[in-house]
Amino acid sequence: MIKIERLSKFYGKKQVLNSIDLEFKKGKIYGIVGENGAGKTTLFRCISGLESYKGNILSDFTELKDHLGLLLTEPYFFSKITGKEYIQLLANARQTEITKIENKNIFGLPLNQYASTYSTGMKKKLALTAILLQENNVFILDEPFNGVDIQSNLIITEIIKRFKKLEKTVIISSHIFSTLENTCDEIYLMKNGEIINKVEKADFKNLEKKMKEFTVGNKIDKLELK
């Protein structure tokens, strides 16, 4: 379990997260939605120990970061490292032994090519493969479906469902509602650094309807499209 209490984050004088309280349980899949700039990535970076913050982030683990796989929106790779070397590097960091990496290359990546020369979608798939093979207990996936082809999206969706069976904790952000609807047990709505709504699976349809009314409203009519 991960328990977040009164989490606040400032960049200089600008407050980006405002006293957030959240709980993430084992075997549950959580979605975080919110407008661009709402604070989703900052929240993920704080949980992953990449940012300083005010408040508490508690977990069942002595060091949460040693059990957590973070997929960033735009993964970065050193220029002279191949896909295979990257997977090996991340496995070594956790003392996880991976045999026959080629057999585990489920996205069909060119593992002997430099990762920095991969396309955007390929980079995301490599970063994801590497954290999957680390045998993490917690996964934070920042926009895992974005920029990735339909076939891979189907695979990612099934991996997330498998994680639920394996009692992992998964936290996903996405701007594509249907991907969260398919996988999540709960969705949190973020706005201006705050969690403004928590929605259970039974109410996902209502949430989508409300968001549509609220965000689209009559905005398109204003364009007076002809």
Ligand SMILES: Nc1ncnc2c1ncn2[C@@H]1O[C@H](COP(=O)(O)OP(=O)(O)OP(=O)(O)O)[C@@H](O)[C@H]1O
């Ligand atoms: N390093 C930084 N320095 C200053 N401000 C930052 C920094 N990183 C993020 N911010 C600000 O924090 C706010 C939240 O950004 P964040 O990236 O967490 O949003 P997000 O919800 O993930 O957005 P998106 O959906 O566009 O990915 C934004 O106003 C952003 O400008």
